Amino acid sequence: MLITIGIIIGLLIVAYFAFVNFYPSFGGDVSKERQSQYTDSSQFEEGKFKNDKDVPKDPTFSEILSMTRKFFFTKVEKGRPSEELPNHTVDSLSLVSYHGGTRLMWFGHSAFLLQMNGKNILIDPMLGEVPAPHPLLGAKRFNEELPIAIEKLPKIDAVLISHDHYDHLDYKSIKSLKNKVNQFYVPLGVGVHLEAWGVPQDKIQELDWWQDTSLEDLRFVCTPAQHFSGRKFSNGQSTLWASWVIQSETESIFFSGDSGYANHFKEIGEAYGPFDFAMLECGQYNKLWPDIHMFPEETAQAGIDLKANVIMPIHWGAFKLALHSWTDPIERVAIKANSLGLPMIAPKIGAMIELNSLLANHQEDWWD
Structure with missing residues (x-):
């Protein structure tokens, strides 16, 4: 019996390493040579990137088992919507021919198309069905159809990536997009994944915190941002995570990526605020991981810290990655933002968000 169990465990280990090493969605690995390029970063220490605070703590094996059991076996009321969410269909010609003011379109979760100063910019374009290395390892997107198919998107001037987790950096999306993208901007180390997927090095620019281009x-x-990284068990914290500030001469936008609540929001607000618009993560939180994702009330406070004129909750409305109901994020953040006197919008997926009239058309509680 012991020999049989040992053989089964051995086969599982072999299968795991074969899967990880040969299945392309896991991406690349940061080499020792490449690590030497990051030694000047104050976030890089002993071969890994770190937060300013000593978080997150590495969970014990028993904690991992406990979280896994809770996630897969806890029944969550309204964990997913009972039907497809309202979804505006976007015509490709309307994107190609647009020459107006700054506007955005939300794909759900944290993915956006930003049209600004005549340029098309994708932010965290996870446009796939499942936020996992293989379709069988995760739950599908709430909506089967996107506002516009990847193939119908116009030429993309820039792609901004916040970090390398599967719900923000998707292999199939990048493979479909790479030939129509002029430049990728990513935190330190994330370029290894793009290179593994065939993106030329000269199309990738890696940045450290507080660097600009x-x-x-x-x-x-x-x-x-206060988060973590890694696409498999062996490469945690090997790449950096970040938020992004996007500025023209007259406008300023903030995108949080994934982040727990911490002092960096005030620091960013002091350095680059006020912001016309801030897209702030609000979803997939739990008391088991309070340092890496914000609770909705913290999302609203982060908007205040950033000196944002208007906020939009993101990181919800597409995937179930935590144990709260799918509407809990938007319901709670709306209450807190109202109590703080902070203007907030929550547009439908695919709706155009005009920067010069943010509060005009997005006040409907469509999730009800």
Whole structure:
């Protein structure tokens, strides 16, 4: 019996390593040579990136088992919507021919198309069905159809990536997009995944926190977040995670990526605020991981810290990645934002978000 159990465990280990090493969605690995390029970063220490606070703590094996059991076997009331969510269909010609003011379109979760100063910018374009390395390892997106198919998107001037988790960096999405993208902007280390998927090095620019770069008349600033990284058990914290500031001469936008609540929001607000618009994570939280995702009340407070004129809750409305109901994030953040006197919008998926009239058309509680 012991020999049989040992053989089964051995086969499972072999199968895991074969899967990880040969299945492309896991991406690349940061080599020792590449790590030497990151030694000047204050976030890089002993071969890994770190937060300013000593979080998150590595869970014990028993804690991992406990979280896994809760996630897969806890019944969550309204964990998923009972029907497809309202979804605006977007015509490709309307995107190609657009020459107006700054606007955004939400794909759900944290994915956006930003049209600004005549440029098309994708932010965390996870446009796949399942946020996992294989379709059998995760639950599908709430909606079967996107507002627009990847193939119908116009030429993309820039892609901004916040970190390498599957619900933000998707192998199939990048493979479909890479030939129509001029430049990828990513935190330190994330370029290894893009390179593994065939994106040329000269199309990738890696940035550390507080570094900035320009795309003609636009400025991108890689700013802090409190999170973590990794696409498999063996490469946790091997790449950096970040938020992004996007600025033109007259407008300023903030995108949080994934982050727990911490002092960096005030620091970013002091350095680059006030912001016309802030997209702030609000979903997939739990008391088991309070340092890496914000609770809705913290999302609203982060908007205050950033000096945001208007906020939009993101990281919800597409996937079930935690144990709260799918409407809990938007219901709670709306109450807190109202109590703080902070303007908030919650547009439907695919609806156009005009920066010069943010509060005009997005006040409907459509999730009800």
